[in-house]
Amino acid sequence: MKNHKQRNQDELDSPNGFLAGLLLGSLAGAGTMLFLAPQSGQKTRTQVWQKGSDWREQTSDTLHHGVEQVRAEIDQVATNLQKQVE
Numbered sequence: 001m002k003n004h005k006q007r008n009q010d011e012l013d014s015p016n017g018f019l020a021g022l023l024l025g026s027l028a029g030a031g032t033m034l035f036l037a038p039q040s041g042q043k044t045r046t047q048v049w050q051k052g053s054d055w056r057e058q059t060s061d062t063l064h065h066g067v068e069q070v071r072a073e074i075d076q077v078a079t080n081l082q083k084q085v086e
Contacts, residue, residue, distance in 0.1 A: 016066060023062070027055060 034047050 019062065023055075023058070 030051055031048075034044055034051065
């Protein structure tokens with residue numbers, strides 16, 4: 001059985017871990033850029049709201065894709081177990 005540190009490293013090495021890191025880094029960079037931009041507060045708030053909506057949609061799509069992958073893996077494991085039982 002893997003310990004906690006090994007599992008965390010495995011998660012970071014996986015494509016999903018990389019995508020999550022990329023998404024979080026993008027969010028931090030975009031947020032910083034928006035707040036440091038030399039423009040009116042109203043325009044900045046509008047951009048933050050729009051970006052937030054975009055990020056929510058992207059996150060939802062990513063989570064949906066992840067759930068689909070997990071379901072496919074579960075179906076595969078179930079099929080393999082059923083074959084072994086037979």
